[in-house]
Amino acid sequence: MAERVTIQDIADALGLSRNTVSKAINNTGPIAEATKTAVLKKAAEMGYKQFSYLTLPPNMDGKTDDAAFDNVSQDLPPSCMRTRSGPSEIAFITTGQMDNSHFGTTMVDRISHELSLFGYSLTIYRLLPAEIAALRVPPVIHPSRTAGIICAELLDSDYCRMVANLPYPCLFVDFPVYLEEDPPKADVLLMDNESCIFSFIRTMRDKGVRSFAFIGDVYHCQSFFERYRSFRCAVETYGLPYDPSLSITRDCNKLRINSYPEYLKSLVDRLSALPVLPEVYICANDFVAIDLMRALLEMNIRIPNDIMVLGFDDSPESRILSPALSTVHIHSQTMGYTAVKMLLNRIQQPDLYSQTVHTETSLLLRASTER
Numbered sequence: 001m002a003e004r005v006t007i008q009d010i011a012d013a014l015g016l017s018r019n020t021v022s023k024a025i026n027n028t029g030p031i032a033e034a035t036k037t038a039v040l041k042k043a044a045e046m047g048y049k050q051f052s053y054l055t056l057p058p059n060m061d062g063k064t065d066d067a068a069f070d071n072v073s074q075d076l077p078p079s080c081m082r083t084r085s086g087p088s089e090i091a092f093i094t095t096g097q098m099d100n101s102h103f104g105t106t107m108v109d110r111i112s113h114e115l116s117l118f119g120y121s122l123t124i125y126r127l128l129p130a131e132i133a134a135l136r137v138p139p140v141i142h143p144s145r146t147a148g149i150i151c152a153e154l155l156d157s158d159y160c161r162m163v164a165n166l167p168y169p170c171l172f173v174d175f176p177v178y179l180e181e182d183p184p185k186a187d188v189l190l191m192d193n194e195s196c197i198f199s200f201i202r203t204m205r206d207k208g209v210r211s212f213a214f215i216g217d218v219y220h221c222q223s224f225f226e227r228y229r230s231f232r233c234a235v236e237t238y239g240l241p242y243d244p245s246l247s248i249t250r251d252c253n254k255l256r257i258n259s260y261p262e263y264l265k266s267l268v269d270r271l272s273a274l275p276v277l278p279e280v281y282i283c284a285n286d287f288v289a290i291d292l293m294r295a296l297l298e299m300n301i302r303i304p305n306d307i308m309v310l311g312f313d314d315s316p317e318s319r320i321l322s323p324a325l326s327t328v329h330i331h332s333q334t335m336g337y338t339a340v341k342m343l344l345n346r347i348q349q350p351d352l353y354s355q356t357v358h359t360e361t362s363l364l365l366r367a368s369t370e371r
Contacts (some may be wrong), residue, residue: 002274014042055323074243084198087147090122090343091140094165095132104152107173110336111150111331116346132159138205141168149344155221160184169338169346176223187342188356191337193226193312194233196328196363197282200310201234204369209279210307213246215292216284224284227312231282246278277307280369286311286318286327293321293368308369323367334359 011021016039027049092108112122125140141149145357152173154160160176164184171187201212201315214236219226228249235242248270272275283289289311293303303309303323312316314329338359346352 005043005046007048009201010042010048013046014038015202035244053345058073062135078243087143087145088120089123089140089145089147090120092122092136092152093127093138093140093149093154094152095127095155101285104173104332105315106332107339108152109332111339114337114340118340127154132156135159135162137162137166141166148347150343153221160186169343169350170345171343173335173339176293177219177222177225179219185354187346187354188222189328189339190223190226190358191335192358192361193223193313194230197227197230198234198237198359199363200282200326200365200369201231201240202310204280204366205238206308210240211246211278212240212280212282212283213278214284215248216288218249218284221286223347227282227284243278246274246276258313262296264291264298264330267291271295272299277301280308280310284308284312286313286315286325289325289327289368290317290321293325304371306370308371310369314364315342318366321368323370326366326369329362331360331362 007021007025008018010016010025011018014021016035020035021039024036025043032286047236060154089109092111094104094223096104106268108122115122123140125138127138130136140146146168148169148171149163149166150173151160151163151173153173154163155170155176157176157178160172161184164172172343173187173189175183175190205214212231214228214231216224216228217227232242248267281289281292283292289309293309296303296307296309301307309325311325311327314327318327320323338357341355342355
């Protein structure tokens with residue numbers, strides 16, 4: 001079997017720095033378009049994992065920004081191309097604010113590009129709390145225009161069930177946690193929330209770390225629930241002790257939204273009340289980790305000397321913290337490509353069984369877990 005192509009291999013082939021290649025592939029920083037095109041072209045030629053589905057045209061010269069993606073969806077059947085008379089819009093429904101701190105920004109850009117290759121356009125609509133409470137269908141959804149729906153960070157269980165029952169092909173990026181009832185039959189796209197947590201706990205165990213705890217509202221969404229479930233499973237699998245009183249797994253998000261200073265004080269109080277802190281806190285995402293680090297700073301607890309912290313998402317903030325936050329990187333371009341593939345397959349074959357797909361993630365160890 002051929003060796004796996006790495007970012008460093010691509011950098012060496014082009015005479016560029018590893019950091020430049022990483023920025024081009026993950027769309028995580030400013031970079032000249034010509035350089036980005038060259039990197040993506042080389043990544044496709046070398047069979048890099050994130051672009052292994054590319055089929056490059058024989059005379060691609062990298063003159064246009066989109067050239068590297070001209071044939072990006074060749075593995076989708078020609079029938080996925082929109083018919084001339086059919087609806088042309090994909091409604092992207094979200095409750096979140098897509099900004100540069102959110103991995104979804106790059107994912108949405110990729111979704112929009114991929115859809116355009118098949119004759120579809122993307123219309124983004126941000127739901128208001130009143131619309132969710134009233135189970136109101138967004139005005140962007142209309143039979144004459146809407147070919148399908150993508151929902152992201154839509155985590156109200158009743159609203160998701162309503163959307164899933166609409167007469168449109170639908171894909172959910174993340175999903176509510178359904179425990180007391182069966183979830184609606186729907187296609188769901190998630191990142192791999194398990195492998196990196198297992199890998200991290202195994203790595204820390206091999207370094208002699210014994211005490212782990214989790215922080216974050218585990219019922220906020222399916223991703224958080226899976227991360228917590230993976231944490232508990234890994235601790236048990238590796239025979240490590242677990243004290244549930246050290247974890248904070250409920251009532252985190254509501255207080256944070258209503259009053260951040262009050263939330264931070266509550267977090268300090270809850271941590272201060274513990275008889276002992278764990279050696280490592282695994283956090284539901286980077287923003288939970290940042291809140292935790294602020295609380296620990298107020299308590300004069302040093303990171304990583306006194307306690308280590310792991311986040312999830314690889315937000316831009318995670319890299320500029322002091323100390324830099326260890327985290328799990330989400331390959332948002334891959335998620336965007338996969339989202340389009342799943343939705344177009346559903347449009348063409350509406351009677352397929354529903355499916356849940358997880359895309360690869362990568363563990364990034366930084367200063368917050370180094371001693």
